[in-house]
Amino acid sequence: MADRRIGIIINGATGRMGTTQHMAHLLAIAAEGGLKLKNGDRLIPELMLVGRDARRMAALAAAHGNQRWTTNLDEALAGPDRIFMDCSATGGRPERVRKAIAAGKHIHIEKPTAPTVEEAMELARLADKAGLKHGVIQDKLFLPGFAKLLFVKNSGFFGRILSVKIDAGSWIFDGATQECQRPSWNYRKRDGGGLALDMMAHWRYMIDRLVAPVTAVSALMSTAMPERVDEAGQRYTVDAEDTNYALLQMQGGAIGVILNSWATRPRREDTMMVQIDGSNGSAVAGRFRCYTQSAVNTPEAFIKAAVPGGVDLMAHWQEVPDAIPVKPPFRQCWELFLRHVGEDAPYLPTLIEGAKAVQLADLAYRSFAERRWIDVPELRL
Numbered sequence: 001m002a003d004r005r006i007g008i009i010i011n012g013a014t015g016r017m018g019t020t021q022h023m024a025h026l027l028a029i030a031a032e033g034g035l036k037l038k039n040g041d042r043l044i045p046e047l048m049l050v051g052r053d054a055r056r057m058a059a060l061a062a063a064h065g066n067q068r069w070t071t072n073l074d075e076a077l078a079g080p081d082r083i084f085m086d087c088s089a090t091g092g093r094p095e096r097v098r099k100a101i102a103a104g105k106h107i108h109i110e111k112p113t114a115p116t117v118e119e120a121m122e123l124a125r126l127a128d129k130a131g132l133k134h135g136v137i138q139d140k141l142f143l144p145g146f147a148k149l150l151f152v153k154n155s156g157f158f159g160r161i162l163s164v165k166i167d168a169g170s171w172i173f174d175g176a177t178q179e180c181q182r183p184s185w186n187y188r189k190r191d192g193g194g195l196a197l198d199m200m201a202h203w204r205y206m207i208d209r210l211v212a213p214v215t216a217v218s219a220l221m222s223t224a225m226p227e228r229v230d231e232a233g234q235r236y237t238v239d240a241e242d243t244n245y246a247l248l249q250m251q252g253g254a255i256g257v258i259l260n261s262w263a264t265r266p267r268r269e270d271t272m273m274v275q276i277d278g279s280n281g282s283a284v285a286g287r288f289r290c291y292t293q294s295a296v297n298t299p300e301a302f303i304k305a306a307v308p309g310g311v312d313l314m315a316h317w318q319e320v321p322d323a324i325p326v327k328p329p330f331r332q333c334w335e336l337f338l339r340h341v342g343e344d345a346p347y348l349p350t351l352i353e354g355a356k357a358v359q360l361a362d363l364a365y366r367s368f369a370e371r372r373w374i375d376v377p378e379l380r381l
């Protein structure tokens with residue numbers, strides 16, 4: 001039983017994901033004495049923080065126990081650290097990952113892995129050929145509500161799954177009257193912006209696992225807010241969509257709809273809701289809670305709802321209880337990947353899964369541009 005130190009480069013450490021998720025959870029694992037592997041060894045993360053602004057990097061590193069840091073990614077990649085996490089802004093990710101693969105680092109990166117499916121598959125092939133472990137962050141099914149929804153699905157509760165409906169989004173201020181809650185790069189194509197590229201990366205794996213693999217897509221997009229104000233107070237033109245509606249077909253005959261927008265004011269339990277209807281029952285989940293309604297508990301609503309107060313549509317749903325306490329989603333992502341590297345444990349969200357997510361966004365863009373349904377071909381290494 002040995003302590004094994006493993007160096008992890010976090011590129012984009014000062015960003016929201018970099019600081020609050022990747023750095024925070026890896027430091028927590030290290031503070032607990034490392035991740036205990038099957039053979040009793042402990043894998044202890046040692047971080048190398050990378051960012052663009054030396055002053056901010058020095059402050060971040062000092063505030064978190066004097067972590068190692070640099071503003072030079074090439075220098076970090078030339079060092080002995082074994083894992084590369086890219087959680088900087090999406091634009092330019094393939095180039096950074098190619099460099100990390102050439103430097104022999106295992107790859108664990110944020111979504112989306114690339115702007116196009118071709119580039120995403122190229123990264124998967126390169127990492128695989130180099131014999132490196134690789135993965136993408138797929139955190140949403142570790143959120144309590146969606147983890148329960150997956151449990152409901154796997155229990156066979158739904159019978160034949162008929163449809164899935166995703167209703168997600170909220171209002172993102174344009175920065176003029178109220179501060180914009182998202183970094184401006186999200187609204188510029190050249191920096192990796194665009195809602196479909198950003199969020200299809202989640203919807204693809206969620207639908208593939210909660211329902212069945214997606215086989216076809218038809219999408220409609222728009223840019224509700226054509227002008228915004230950036231972090232420096234400058235007006236800029238938005239050239240990326242902030243609304244994406246998509247219709248889907250799944251293997252086995254289920255159908256689906258995604259309503260996703262950063263220009264909507266939600267009146268529902270959570271900003272991200274997923275409903276699955278099946279022949280034997282339905283379930284609705286947000287990030288934290290999940291409710292089911294079985295066939296025998298389904299109230300008559302077609303006729304009764306025609307008069308005010310005729311039926312309480314919120315009744316007759318049962319909340320799925322919490323089972324065991326669960327660890328935060330990103331912590332779970334990291335533990336699985338560290339086990340993959342440290343003890344060769346199986347790992348589902350590889351860069352091929354990352355490419356599938358990019359593929360759905362890619363095909364949605366094509367569907368919208370060409371005004372037609374598009375089949376989703378199977379991806380192979």
Ligand SMILES: NC(=O)c1ccc[n+]([C@@H]2O[C@H](COP(=O)([O-])OP(=O)(O)OC[C@H]3O[C@@H](n4cnc5c(N)ncnc54)[C@H](O)[C@@H]3O)[C@@H](O)[C@H]2O)c1
Pocket residue numbers: 012013014015016017018051052087088089090091110111112137139183185191198
């Ligand atoms: N898994 C998830 O649920 C989830 C959630 C949010 C974001 N993300 C992904 O994580 C990545 C980072 O997102 P974030 O919300 O932390 O972004 P952020 O803007 O908070 O952080 C971006 C980081 O990249 C750096 N950067 C490098 N080049 C930049 C550029 N040209 N413009 C702006 N910043 C630049 C910034 O300094 C910063 O450290 C993105 O790829 C995003 O898609 C994933």
